[in-house]
Amino acid sequence: MSHEIQISVIDREGLVHHLLAPTDMNLNIMEVCKIHELPVKGECGGMAMCATCQVYIESDHILPDPSDDELAMLDQAFFVKNNSRLGCQIHLHEALEGLRVRLAPES
Numbered sequence: 225m226s227h228e229i230q231i232s233v234i235d236r237e238g239l240v241h242h243l244l245a246p247t248d249m250n251l252n253i254m255e256v257c258k259i260h261e262l263p264v265k266g267e268c269g270g271m272a273m274c275a276t277c278q279v280y281i282e283s284d285h286i287l288p289d290p291s292d293d294e295l296a297m298l299d300q301a302f303f304v305k306n307n308s309r310l311g312c313q314i315h316l317h318e319a320l321e322g323l324r325v326r327l328a329p330e331s
Contacts, residue, residue, distance in 0.1 A: 229318060234282070234326040235262055245316050253279060253311035253325060264327065270312035275301030277311035278328035285323050287314060303329050 227248040233241045233256075245256045254277035257264040265276035272293040278301055281287065287309065290298070294313045298304050308328065314320075 229316060229321040229323075231256070231316070231320065231323040231325070233257060233260075233262060233279075234324070236327050236329060247317050251316055253277070253314045253316070253323075255312075256316065257311060257327075262327065263330075264311060265330075266312060268312075272297050272310055272313055275310065275328075276330075278303070278308055279311045279314075279325040280305055280328060281307045281309055281323075282326055283322060283324040285320055301328075 228244050228246055231243050231245055233243060235241060241260065241262060243256060243260050245251060252270060254264055254266045254270060258266060267276045268274040275297055290309060294310050297310060298308055
């Protein structure tokens, strides 16, 4: 069994980045983007206290419901859409193979 999945991240210029992401390190989307030097700030370090890692989910994957903290932060964020999530709150696992996200504009 592989401990990596491939996800696609569309940057703010519209370029698609196909990234290999380990599933055995409890990483989240924000961390994987930072590892691959994509322009995600993640100013709060993954605590759902900022929205600098906001992404739009563009694939049909089933994700856990957002926590109250995540919903509260998205309520204050700019450029929020129905498919907005905080990248720091989406931990990678095998079922997310092929996940496709788009980086939200910077505020």
